[in-house]
Amino acid sequence: MISLPASFSFFKSNHQDIVRALLAGVLIAVLSACSSPPVSVKTPPAPSAIIANAPPPSLPLSRETPPTPREFRATWVSTVANIDWPSRRDLSSDKQKAEIITILDNAVQMKLNAIVLQVRPAADAIYPSSIEPWSEFLTGEQGRPPSPYYDPLQFWIEQAHERGLELHAWFNPYRARTAQAKTVAAKNHISKTAPDAVKQYGDQLWMDPAEPIAMQQTLSVISDVVRRYDVDGVHIDDYFYPYPIKAANGSEVEFPDDKAWIRYLQSGGNLMRADWRRANVNHLVEAIYTTVHQEKSWVKFGISPFGIGRPDRLPAGIAGFSQYDKLYADVELWMAKGWFDYLAPQLYWPINQTPQAFKVLHDYWIAQNVQRRQIWPGLYTSRIDHSDKSWPAEEILNQVDAVRERGGNGHIHFSVISLNQNRKDIRKRLMAEKYTSQALIPAMPWLNSSNITAPQLQLSDDRKTLQVALADVANTKLLAIWKRTDQQWLFSVQPATKLSIDTSADPQAGAIRQITVMAISRSGQESQQASVQFP
The missing domain is CATH 3.20.20.80 (Glycosidases)
Structure with missing residues (x-):
């Protein structure tokens, strides 16, 4: 009000799985500030779309991303x-x-x-x-x-x-x-x-x-x-x-x-x-x-x-x-x-x-x-x-x-x-x-249910950045980004006007092994995923 x-x-x-067949145990809430670095989340959360499951650090992570936090x-x-x-x-x-x-x-x-x-x-x-x-x-x-x-x-x-x-x-x-x-x-x-x-x-x-x-x-x-x-x-x-x-x-x-x-x-x-x-x-x-x-x-x-x-x-x-x-x-x-x-x-x-x-x-x-x-x-x-x-x-x-x-x-x-x-x-x-990590605003498919084209990814020559190309610039509002290390998934969001993603190691989680990017439409719809694997 x-x-x-x-x-x-x-x-x-008075008035998402991180390991779809591996684990469902340690809960993490995923939601991080739009311009801040991705942050892993370890607090016990509530049962909703903003929740993801994290395997123990000793197990390799699935390459399939968790559900998008909303x-x-x-x-x-x-x-x-x-x-x-x-x-x-x-x-x-x-x-x-x-x-x-x-x-x-x-x-x-x-x-x-x-x-x-x-x-x-x-x-x-x-x-x-x-x-x-x-x-x-x-x-x-x-x-x-x-x-x-x-x-x-x-x-x-x-x-x-x-x-x-x-x-x-x-x-x-x-x-x-x-x-x-x-x-x-x-x-x-x-x-x-x-x-x-x-x-x-x-x-x-x-x-x-x-x-x-x-x-x-x-x-x-x-x-x-x-x-x-x-x-x-x-x-x-x-x-x-x-x-x-x-x-x-x-x-x-x-x-x-x-x-x-x-x-x-x-x-x-x-x-x-x-x-x-x-x-x-x-x-x-x-x-x-x-x-x-x-x-x-x-x-x-x-x-x-x-x-x-x-x-x-x-x-x-x-x-x-x-x-x-x-x-x-x-x-x-x-x-x-x-x-x-x-x-x-x-x-x-x-x-x-x-x-x-x-x-x-x-x-x-x-x-x-x-x-x-x-x-x-x-x-x-x-x-x-x-x-x-x-x-x-x-x-x-x-x-x-x-x-x-x-x-x-x-x-x-x-x-x-x-x-x-x-x-x-x-x-x-x-x-x-x-609010231990970022989240996307929940989608409103009744406003616009049409599909949004997935982004294209190109690794820079020095391998320090990932460049993003958008097919549907006018209807793309945000980029939703998953980064996988040996130990955990990291989620972040950035405006679609920022078409460069840092590939350097996370200070706490270590080297990045995979980056997956989705374009997010004005009504919150997700595109298909585009991914790059790192050795």
């Missing part, structure tokens, strides 16, 4: 209220860039493989747009570009891809102004250009989901970004209709959409008001899914809803805030229709908090996944802090294990600040205990 409304704290507190490991980067980046509204362009490099380098060091970057916090933009103004969280004044001028989103994408990381553009679909806003709205902000579509709700401005111009604005913004930028994904959060606020007497304040509601009734509409609101949100979600894939079929569409589903479907013992009734988010319908490529339900509660038990809720969302899309839960890593109510680092470590134990293949941390600050050693412990 995701920027949190003031009222949200209440809901959270796990989505991402972090949200919030721009709203300067939660993560930029850290302040008055930073120079160079300092903004330096912070970007730090975040990305830390992600590589941690062996993450994706960044979910908030590019539209409140009907504004952290990139040059002809549709919406520059965000005040970027420059201190809405509508003011960075100085010296640069395109932050383009810089994020280039630097992420250079490091083999995916960049998912995160949009808030309806929020138009936050309580943290300090400057007046720019003249091209939707509150100025289409004031009737924007409603005051508490200390925020909100685009009315029932107003066609509001929906079209969001679709235009997303389409524009997907068309102009090489993003790997589009991501929306849980802010559909706003989280309800309360009046002085304790009653909930109704969202002020009377005008659109009356217009709907007069047009012959016969839905109940709650169903009508859900239909408005459903229409947007389906339209985003369609629009994104019409622009670029390989771009992933992800949604990160609140972590508790429909009240009438919840497992026994689960209770809490109903996004179905209050945010008008019918996530179960979206799952049934397959209107997303991955779902990141915000499971922001401890494993042992019974009314919102992490494992129970994770199982619930898995059970709803009839279209077999990816389920990558959001983890509330920022709950590790210096307060009396801080979580121990073990809570997040255990949640990573819990997801893997259920066959899960990914998760997202909210948010990157907790990782950058290494609160209670969480970053170091994730690196040492959970």
Whole structure:
């Protein structure tokens, strides 16, 4: 997630073989940073595709590679209220860039493989747009570009891809102004250009989901970004209709959409008001899914809803805030229709908090996944802090294990600040205990199931490097590399723009006896293998 409304704290507190016929004994988890050296892994892992079996060093290794390790490991980067980046509204362009490099380098060091970057916090933009103004969280004044001028989103994408990381553009679909806003709205902000579509709700401005111009604005913004930028994904959060606020007497304040509601009734509409609101949100979600894939079929569409589903479907013992009734988010319908490529339900509660038990809720969302899309839960890593109510680092470590134990293949941390600050050693412990080698992001064959051509390999004259030639350059995103020594297999990933592989001995594992390379498509599909043997 995701920027949190003031009222949200209440809901959270209650909210491959290596030897196919040899061994299956000593487990190793295989996952390593995109630009870091391959690392052998020896920690006991969970039973999923990210696991491989390693024979004892005394036995010769099979020339057949292990299964490719897969796990989505991402972090949200919030721009709203300067939660993560930029850290302040008055930073120079160079300092903004330096912070970007730090975040990305830390992600590589941690062996993450994706960044979910908030590019539209409140009907504004952290990139040059002809549709919406520059965000005040970027420059201190809405509508003011960075100085010296640069395109932050383009810089994020280039630097992420250079490091083999995916960049998912995160949009808030309806929020138009936050309580943290300090400057007046720019003249091209939707509150100025289409004031009737924007409603005051508490200390925020909100685009009315029932107003066609509001929906079209969001679709235009997303389409524009997907068309102009090489993003790997589009991501929306849980802010559909706003989280309800309360009046002085304790009653909930109704969202002020009377005008659109009356217009709907007069047009012959016969839905109940709650169903009508859900239909408005459903229409947007389906339209985003369609629009994104019409622009670029390989771009992933992800949604990160609140972590508790429909009240009438919840497992026994689960209770809490109903996004179905209050945010008008019918996530179960979206799952049934397959209107997303991955779902990141915000499971922001401890494993042992019974009314919102992490494992129970994770199982619930898995059970709803009839279209077999990816389920990558959001983890509330920022709950590790210096307060009396801080979580121990073990809570997040255990949640990573819990997801893997259920066959899960990914998760997202909210948010990157907790990782950058290494609160209670969480970053170091994730690196040492959970993210001990690299992994590819799980494939999404429904986006593009066509085969990708295997790379061609040529050993250099000095035998120090292996040169890679690609037949399908446009559709090749990464190279997945296995190196075999006398003792173990080593896995690594590098961007497809880097077409040279070092053949020198590994400092710890010894001389390289075999290198096997696969091209990885934009949708995560693997090519046939290309291998070179060494004496």
